[in-house]
Amino acid sequence: MKSYISSCIFFLLLFSSNTFSQDFLKGKGGTYNFKDRQYQLSPYQDAPPKESFGFVMEAGLEKNLSSYPKFLDLRKFHTPVKDQGSRGSCAYFSAAALAENAIKKYQGDEVNISEEYLIKLGKGLFGRFAGDDGSVAYYNLFDLKEGFGLEKDFPYQYNWFKRGLPCQNYDEKDTNTPAACFSHLAPTEEEQEMAIPFEGLEIVSLEPSAENIAAWMASYDQSVIVGLPVNKKGWNGETGYVIHNEQLRQECLKNKDICGGHSIVLTGYNLRNRTFTFKNSWGKDWGQNGYGTIPFSYINSYMQGNPVVAYLTQKVDLPSNHQTSLPKPTFNNLKYSLNTNDSEGRFLTLNLFGNIKHKSNHIISISSTFTYNDYDEEGYPNVVPVPPKYKKRYGKFLSDSLHENFRTKNEINMDEEPLSLSIPYALISRRILNNKDMALRLRISYFSDTEGFIRVLDQYIPLN
Numbered sequence: 001m002k003s004y005i006s007s008c009i010f011f012l013l014l015f016s017s018n019t020f021s022q023d024f025l026k027g028k029g030g031t032y033n034f035k036d037r038q039y040q041l042s043p044y045q046d047a048p049p050k051e052s053f054g055f056v057m058e059a060g061l062e063k064n065l066s067s068y069p070k071f072l073d074l075r076k077f078h079t080p081v082k083d084q085g086s087r088g089s090c091a092y093f094s095a096a097a098l099a100e101n102a103i104k105k106y107q108g109d110e111v112n113i114s115e116e117y118l119i120k121l122g123k124g125l126f127g128r129f130a131g132d133d134g135s136v137a138y139y140n141l142f143d144l145k146e147g148f149g150l151e152k153d154f155p156y157q158y159n160w161f162k163r164g165l166p167c168q169n170y171d172e173k174d175t176n177t178p179a180a181c182f183s184h185l186a187p188t189e190e191e192q193e194m195a196i197p198f199e200g201l202e203i204v205s206l207e208p209s210a211e212n213i214a215a216w217m218a219s220y221d222q223s224v225i226v227g228l229p230v231n232k233k234g235w236n237g238e239t240g241y242v243i244h245n246e247q248l249r250q251e252c253l254k255n256k257d258i259c260g261g262h263s264i265v266l267t268g269y270n271l272r273n274r275t276f277t278f279k280n281s282w283g284k285d286w287g288q289n290g291y292g293t294i295p296f297s298y299i300n301s302y303m304q305g306n307p308v309v310a311y312l313t314q315k316v317d318l319p320s321n322h323q324t325s326l327p328k329p330t331f332n333n334l335k336y337s338l339n340t341n342d343s344e345g346r347f348l349t350l351n352l353f354g355n356i357k358h359k360s361n362h363i364i365s366i367s368s369t370f371t372y373n374d375y376d377e378e379g380y381p382n383v384v385p386v387p388p389k390y391k392k393r394y395g396k397f398l399s400d401s402l403h404e405n406f407r408t409k410n411e412i413n414m415d416e417e418p419l420s421l422s423i424p425y426a427l428i429s430r431r432i433l434n435n436k437d438m439a440l441r442l443r444i445s446y447f448s449d450t451e452g453f454i455r456v457l458d459q460y461i462p463l464n
Contacts, residue, residue: 029260041260081290117149124186147195240287
């Protein structure tokens with residue numbers, strides 16, 4: 001890995017003119033919920049709407065947008081939409097997406113850059129934006145110039161605060177929580193040697209106006225990263241159409257739990273209705289196959305900091321196996337037993353025996369959940385909800401889960417000591433059940449940055 005001094009100098013020179021401070025990014029923003037998934041936003045940054053940018057344009061670009069094509073679609077230069085999961089890592093995903101776009105546009109190769117390695121590098125090795133999930137895409141791109149990892153070598157992991165993971169006993173909102181809980185540890189020297197050189201990546205900060213962005217995109221066929229404030233009420237996950245206005249902003253001032261910051265990649269425009277299309281990082285079923293639409297007015301009034309572009313000036317030397325798919329976990333002799341683990345029968349415990357093997361660095365999630373014979377839109381039995389007064393303690397559903405990190409192991413042997421999952425059975429009221437048949441769902445899954453949660457086992461154990 002080459003010296004970080006040059007990038008550090010860039011960081012110091014440009015930090016004050018770009019966007020945020022590291023102090024601001026400490027803490028957490030609100031959350032965005034979509035289809036039973038929860039996405040963490042960066043801390044909310046309030047700013048009054050900008051009255052006018054005066055059509056500030058880069059030198060050499062036509063100020064009159066009528067000189068450019070009415071429509072532009074750059075999605076053909078992009079790799080598949082990804083899913084950031086529950087971590088507030090959107091700026092790492094937008095930076096990786098723009099870098100992948102630069103490679104595909106320059107040399108035609110489709111590569112899956114590891115956001116996990118980028119996080120380990122920036123937070124763990126360089127100490128940038130340490131102690132939280134947040135970051136700024138502009139500086140993440142400079143970290144990429146130091147060399148990037150491949151997803152097959154450094155698969156994305158969700159947060160380490162879940163049961164069974166290294167930081168299960170820490171509070172992710174506590175400022176004294178170890179920085180390693182967010183960085184997932186700095187890359188070792190051996191891992192740094194695996195990084196692919198990326199010195200030909202050029203990074204440019206643009207003048208902050210929608211008109212300038214559109215003119216640049218049309219002139220150079222380049223996508224653009226922007227940072228935005230988000231009120232979850234203004235982001236329609238079904239259609240992908242997003243808005244922000246003074247009413248939504250005032251709501252954010254009163255309730256920051258519904259608001260935060262987000263980083264996206266603009267991938268095209270429509271000059272007739274003055275909108276951009278953008279690539280999001282909330283999975284393929286958000287919006288239009290993972291893409292959304294945002295008005296020029298949102299960009300002009302509320303964009304945070306400067307838009308950023310990146311492009312290649314020399315070919316990246318990729319290994320021949322860079323598109324190798326990740327292996328799935330395998331199971332041997334999985335068996336289970338059920339028992340109540342106290343004299344009053346308040347908990348039902350599933351004991352799992354057998355062997356799980358996995359050759360990749362994923363986190364494997366193992367869960368048991370009460371279900372009954374109502375079915376959701378995808379044909380799966382609905383889960384049994386926790387009564388409202390117990391939700392703060394037990395969560396939304398009657399479930400228990402354990403997570404195993406295969407970063408330092410490739411096998412779990414549960415024959416000598418079974419894996420136990422316990423559910424507070426006594427919380428199930430007759431009103432909730434209403435004479436419905438019940439089952440206990442045993443699920444084993446892992447997380448992929450391109451597919452989200454991948455179920456590798458769903459087994460239903462009848463209880464009636």
